[in-house]
Amino acid sequence: MALIWNSFKMFHRMGFDGAKLTQSTYTSVIKLCANTKELEFAKQIHCQVLKNGIGFDHNISTGLMVTYSKCNEMDNASKIFSMMHDKNVVPWTAMIAGYLQNGKMDQAVNLFTQMNKEGLRPNNFTYSIILTANSIVSPFQVHAQIIKTNYDRYSSVGTALLDAFVKLGNVNEAAKVFELIDEKDIVAWSAMLAGYAQVGDTEGAVRIFRRLAAEGVKPNEFTFSSVINACAASAAAVEQGKQFHAFSIKSRLNNALCVSSALVTMYARKGNIESANEVFKRQGERDLVSWNSMISGYAQHGHGKKAHEVFREMQRNNMEMDGITFIGVITACTHTGLVDEGQQYFDIMVKDHHINPTMEHYSCLIDLYSRAGMLEKAMDIINMMPFAAGATMWRTILAACRVHRNLDLGKQAGEKLISLQPQDSAAYVLLSNMYAAAGHWQDRAEVRKLMDERNVKKEAGYSWIEVKNKTYSFLAGDRSHPLSVRIYSKLEDLSTRLRDAGYQPDTNHVLQDVDDEHKEAILSQHSERLAIAFGLLATPAGVPLQIFKNLRVCGDCHTVIKLISTIEKRDIVVRDTNRFHHFKEGLCSCGDYW
DNA sequence: CTAGGGTTAG
Numbered sequence: 001m002a003l004i005w006n007s008f009k010m011f012h013r014m015g016f017d018g019a020k021l022t023q024s025t026y027t028s029v030i031k032l033c034a035n036t037k038e039l040e041f042a043k044q045i046h047c048q049v050l051k052n053g054i055g056f057d058h059n060i061s062t063g064l065m066v067t068y069s070k071c072n073e074m075d076n077a078s079k080i081f082s083m084m085h086d087k088n089v090v091p092w093t094a095m096i097a098g099y100l101q102n103g104k105m106d107q108a109v110n111l112f113t114q115m116n117k118e119g120l121r122p123n124n125f126t127y128s129i130i131l132t133a134n135s136i137v138s139p140f141q142v143h144a145q146i147i148k149t150n151y152d153r154y155s156s157v158g159t160a161l162l163d164a165f166v167k168l169g170n171v172n173e174a175a176k177v178f179e180l181i182d183e184k185d186i187v188a189w190s191a192m193l194a195g196y197a198q199v200g201d202t203e204g205a206v207r208i209f210r211r212l213a214a215e216g217v218k219p220n221e222f223t224f225s226s227v228i229n230a231c232a233a234s235a236a237a238v239e240q241g242k243q244f245h246a247f248s249i250k251s252r253l254n255n256a257l258c259v260s261s262a263l264v265t266m267y268a269r270k271g272n273i274e275s276a277n278e279v280f281k282r283q284g285e286r287d288l289v290s291w292n293s294m295i296s297g298y299a300q301h302g303h304g305k306k307a308h309e310v311f312r313e314m315q316r317n318n319m320e321m322d323g324i325t326f327i328g329v330i331t332a333c334t335h336t337g338l339v340d341e342g343q344q345y346f347d348i349m350v351k352d353h354h355i356n357p358t359m360e361h362y363s364c365l366i367d368l369y370s371r372a373g374m375l376e377k378a379m380d381i382i383n384m385m386p387f388a389a390g391a392t393m394w395r396t397i398l399a400a401c402r403v404h405r406n407l408d409l410g411k412q413a414g415e416k417l418i419s420l421q422p423q424d425s426a427a428y429v430l431l432s433n434m435y436a437a438a439g440h441w442q443d444r445a446e447v448r449k450l451m452d453e454r455n456v457k458k459e460a461g462y463s464w465i466e467v468k469n470k471t472y473s474f475l476a477g478d479r480s481h482p483l484s485v486r487i488y489s490k491l492e493d494l495s496t497r498l499r500d501a502g503y504q505p506d507t508n509h510v511l512q513d514v515d516d517e518h519k520e521a522i523l524s525q526h527s528e529r530l531a532i533a534f535g536l537l538a539t540p541a542g543v544p545l546q547i548f549k550n551l552r553v554c555g556d557c558h559t560v561i562k563l564i565s566t567i568e569k570r571d572i573v574v575r576d577t578n579r580f581h582h583f584k585e586g587l588c589s590c591g592d593y594w
Numbered sequence: 595c596t597a598g599g600g601t602t603a604g
Binding site: 194 | 595600
């Protein structure tokens with residue numbers, strides 16, 4: 001920074017001293033302005049150039065255009081652009097880039113078309129820029145045009161193209177483009193990693209990382225941030241992320257903001273909230289994303305108080321907050337049952353921070369009230385908010401109706417949900433579960449019939465556990481594991497000791513129309529129990545267990561796991577679709593509220 | 595003189 005100011009001072013002195021200010025002097029200083037967004041200084045230079053009759057060459061004009069673009073002064077940029085004669089591809093490209101950086105997609109695309117009409121050939125810069133306008137330009141179309149020029153073999157163009165495909169969710173197409181790049185630079189490698197991260201393909205990302213390492217390419221902070229992000233995917237092994245953490249330390253990049261924030265998120269999502277906090281505490285500098293990551297982490301783990309503390313600390317540090325900060329604290333309240341506090345955060349957000357609530361914020365509020373059983377309040381929100389309720393919201397209401405036995409509203413919500421997503425099994429399952437829990441077997445049968453008629457398949461519930469870097473997954477009643485016999489005898493053993501500890505199975509959670517004895521058997525073979533029994537057998541005493549589940553934990557399993565944590569003296573962490581449950585000495589971090 | 599990659603939520 002100091003050096004920059006020295007340059008500006010030097011430039012001033014040159015003017016006073018009557019030194020000859022050449023075009024190249026101006027060019028250098030304008031470039032400096034562009035890099036530092038020194039708008040006022042650039043304006044002075046603009047005037048001087050006009051006054052002194054210095055030749056208005058393309059370098060100076062383009063430099064000024066870039067500076068104006070970066071400072072959101074597109075009118076000034078466009079004035080200069082229109083005054084330039086015999087423009088080559090460079091100013092055209094700079095102007096297109098300016099429009100895109102200022103979110104003016106239409107103008108950028110118009111200019112690109114006009115440029116082609118005037119017979120000017122886009123170069124590799126132009127293509128890599130225009131491809132970032134993916135909401136307007138189809139990468140398939142641009143790709144066709146690029147192939148003729150062979151620019152897709154350039155790392156810069158290939159990267160922009162692959163990224164455009166990634167943003168369309170088409171990683172396969174992105175990977176094809178990636179392979180065709182002649183000399184893949186670190187930006188190309190990192191973009192490909194980010195692509196795999198976005199679709200949650202950890203193995204794909206790890207493969208790419210191994211390849212770049214084998215080729216002797218040096219990862220930078222973006223490379224690590226992307227690969228660590230890929231390790232936050234739900235199916236990724238916990239160890240995988242740790243390994244990249246270690247590697248980033250060796251490369252001395254672990255303290256880069258984007259890397260450390262990725263680590264906070266990864267550890268939190270993988271159930272290791274302590275490690276997430278360790279990384280957070282060690283961050284030398286923090287930005288909005290760092291703070292948000294920590295708050296969201298605590299929210300997912302149901303640590304409402306800690307999320308609140310981080311929020312307060314953010315306030316003390318006068319950090320700017322955004323909509324995501326508030327999604328974090330409101331969901332933290334949801335998972336802790338702090339209804340009033342959650343509403344207060346929403347009000348503070350609107351009144352004090354002037355943040356416009358989005359659909360997601362209303363979703364959070366609906367969740368907040370629904371989970372607390374305040375279904376009328378939740379419906380009030382739906383009726384007053386400036387959006388139409390989407391499938392997610394109706395699903396939230398329906399799930400709450402099932403828990404709180406509100407059959408009328410549940411029926412209504414279920415119908416809405418099914419009409420919005422006729423092929424999504426969740427709606428039918430929730431509805432039928434609700435009827436089953438209420439003993440309305442006839443209604444339940446009708447929902448099931450509808451499901452069959454429409455050929456909607458229920459997602460099978462399963463749980464998995466990692467032991468020594470290997471993942472073992474279990475379906476309910478699963479007997480496919482080689483240790484199956486021992487697992488079931490462990491379950492028997494547990495069930496005896498559970499009864500001694502006073503446990504009564506809660507057969508309300510069995511949603512089939514069968515007799516009670518059978519219900520107990522079904523409960524005792526829920527997939528999470530199989531995974532826990534296996535974990536107890538396969539790990540030494542005292543080692544904490546971590547279980548993942550693709551659906552929500554049922555109330556009976558929740559009770560059982562609390563007891564197991566006592567009688568087996570084990571800490572057990574269960575991540576369901578919604579949050580983490582930390583079981584320790586007979587209690588759960590959710591305080592039985594979830 | 596113009597360029598491409600990353601992070602937070604649900």
